[in-house]
Amino acid sequence: MYVDLGAKQLLAAEQGSKKIAVEIKSFVSPSEMADLKDAIGGFIMYRAVIHRLEPKRTLY
Numbered sequence: 001m002y003v004d005l006g007a008k009q010l011l012a013a014e015q016g017s018k019k020i021a022v023e024i025k026s027f028v029s030p031s032e033m034a035d036l037k038d039a040i041g042g043f044i045m046y047r048a049v050i051h052r053l054e055p056k057r058t059l060y
Helices: 032-053
Strands: 009-015 018-024 057-059
Parallel strands (some): 018 057
Antiparallel strands (some): 009 018
16 A cells, blocks of 8 residues: 555655655645545545554654
């Protein structure tokens, strides 16, 4: 599973023992609330998957 193939930009970085994943989203649909709902839902799902596969990586 990938963080999001539709993301504007995805950054994964490591510095020493610290690992992060950053997804940058754009809210461009006619409904900002729908974009927000989708972003929050995606974040919750990705956080659960990343926690299971890479427990030392933090999602931002």
